[in-house]
Amino acid sequence: MRMSQFFLPTLKETPAEAQVVSHQLMLRAGMIRQTSAGIYAWLPLGWKVLQKVAQIVREEQDRAGAQEMLMPTIQSAELWRQSGRYEAYGKEMLRIKDRHDREMLYGPTNEEMITDIFKTFVRSYKDLPKNLYHIQWKFRDEIRPRFGLMRGREFLMKDNYSFDLDVEGAKLSYRKMFLAYLRTFARMGIKAIPMRADTGPIGGDLSHEFIILAETGESQVFCEKRWLDLDVLADDPGYDSDLKxxxxxxxxxxxATEEMHDAATAPAELETARGIEVGHIFYFGTKYSAPMGAVVTGPDGNPVTVEMGSYGIGVSRVVAAIIEASHDSNGIIWPDPVAPFHVAVVNLKADDAECARVSEEVYAKLQAAGVDVLLDDRNERPGAKFADMDLIGIPWQLTIGPRGLKNGVVELKRRATGEKQELPVEAALAKVTG
RNA sequence: CGGGGCGUAGCGCAGUCUGGUAGCGCGACGGUUUUGGGAACCGUAGGCCGGAGGUUCGAAUCCUCUCGCCCCGACCA
Incomplete structure (x- = not known):
């Protein structure tokens, strides 16, 4: 992408309405535009990041055996009456009426709908287990939306639903998602810690919230320091094992989160921090399958009410949470896997023939190598270019200027560390692509 | 929903108390000089002062109503 043509409205000053750093930086970096309280349009840069995050989620879901589908945002109130949640859900549910005065709603989640779809088609234990997911916009009419995308009203969520014949099967499905979630967040370059969560009336120990540690987190969390040293991707036993x-x-x-924290049973040496919830997994048995009649015929010919679990990742929230966890005073520091561009080629002097020639050549080579590259070919002053690049947080900045070219070198800067080195063009390319 | 605050140019703000023809910085546009960490100078454009009523000779400013947004609390990916 050429920056001279890219729709990237960066801001020098911080808009007054933004209080938390992720919100401020997303606005300043030209990623989002608020359209109503808690509702945002995603501009090209933000959309690129959102898609990268979603893609990692997707790959890990697929790897764990879940299958992608897509359910609508608008649902019928009828479905929710079957589970009893239409009345129970309260004002967070956005209720609307169509032209025939039929009661509809903008889905805050999809348990009812997936259960309805499941029961329509699945009749035999032989079809189990099943795990279905989609990545779709949700709406929860929060009393007070705040913190930008951290607590919006409309948000993109990956939610999936597992169906098993018995509790043991459901627990295995749960453990698979437990692993999938750890892998998902690890691949995004962030440390998400699973914390025991309240299981409500179901009881048991099968609910975990996945929490990212960040100073601006919404809740107080407690965990052992050793957590931070674990390497999930290295420990991954694969999905063929029982994962016990x-x-x-x-x-x-x-x-544990503040609600679940128990000083009596906790170890003495504890890390206390603020946390942001980015995922939640939950085993809930027959809470929906029973009232909605999701029943299959078991091996013995008798009907069995299926055991279910649901699993959510706040995809749009993850984008904000990553920024909360990874930024400095100059702007965002994207972890490589979710960065909107892998490398930015900064032509320091756009009207200098040699700078332009080398920049174009580098740009073309990186594109040919399949690297997501942004070329700053604007006729701006160096300071403005550096400031923009730091702000939007591209992991590698490859600066091409007349001073360096005279000596046959370009400057390669690592956004995360600020480390700079002068290298011949080919060496810089190798480093970036390697 | 309770409590607090704010709506004035694209963004950040002053002006409101004490009514008198709307201003500053950044940004945008044109020009000249510049060019390795958000340049300098000259010039230009851009605002029903969130909206509706009212008071007044006169309202951004006072009064009433309304809409929107932000912050603090109870809910949540």
Whole structure:
């Protein structure tokens, strides 16, 4: 992408309405535009990041055996009456009426709908287990939306639903998602810690919130420091195992949110921090399958009400949470896997023939190599270019200027560390693509 | 929903108390000089002062109503 043509409305000053750093930086970096309280349009840069995050979620869901589908945002109130939640849900649910005065709603979640779809088609235990997901916009009419995308009203969520014949199967499905979530966040370059969550009336120990540590987090969390040293991607036993050992290892360390924290049972040496919830997994048995009649015929010919679980990742919130966890005073520092561009080629002097020639050549080579590259070919002053690049947080900045070219070198800067080195063009290319 | 605050140019703000023909900085546009960390100078454009009523000779400013947004609390990916 050429910056001279890219729709990237960056701001020098921080808009007054933004209080938290992720909101401020997303506005300044030209990623989003608020259209109503808690509702945002995603501009090209933001949309690129959102899609990268969604794609990692998608790949890990697929890898864990879940299947992608897409359910609508608008649902019928009828479905929710079957589960009893239409009355129970309260004002967070946006209720609307169509032209025939039929009661509809903008879905805050999809348990009812997926259960309805499931029961229509699945009749035999032989069809189990099943795990279905979609990545779709949700709406929850929060009393007070705030913190930009951290607590919006409309948000993009990956939600999936597992269906099993028995509790043991449901627990295995749960452990698979537990692993999938750890892998998902690890791949995004962030440390999300699973913390025991309230299971409400269901009871048991099968609900975890996945929390990212960040100073601006909404809730107080407590965990053992050793958590931060675990390497999930290295520990991954694969989905063919029963995952019991893995699950045991990753739930043995203490980690709890404020609500679940119990100083009496907690170890003495505890890390206290602020946390942002980015995912939540939940086993809930027959809470929906029973009232909605999701029943299959078991091996013995008798009907079995299926065991269900649901699993959510706040995809749009993750984007904000990553910024909360990874920024400095100059702007965003994207972890490589979710960065909107891998490298920015900064032509320091756009009207200099040699600078332009080398920049274009580097740009073309990187594109040919399949690298997501942004070329700053604007006729701006160097300071403005550097400031923009730091602001939008591209992991590598490859600066091409007349001073360096005279000596046959370009400057390669790593956004995360600020480390700069002068290299011949080919060496810089190798470093960026390697 | 309770409590607090704010709506004036694209963005950040002053002006409101004490009514008198709307201003500053940044940004945009044109020009000249510049060019390795958000340049300098000259010039230009841009505002029903959120909206509707009212008071007044006269309202951004006072009164009433309304809409929107932000912050603090109870809810949540």
């Amino acid at each position: 050992d893995f699950f045991a290892k990753y739930t043995s360390l203490y980690a």
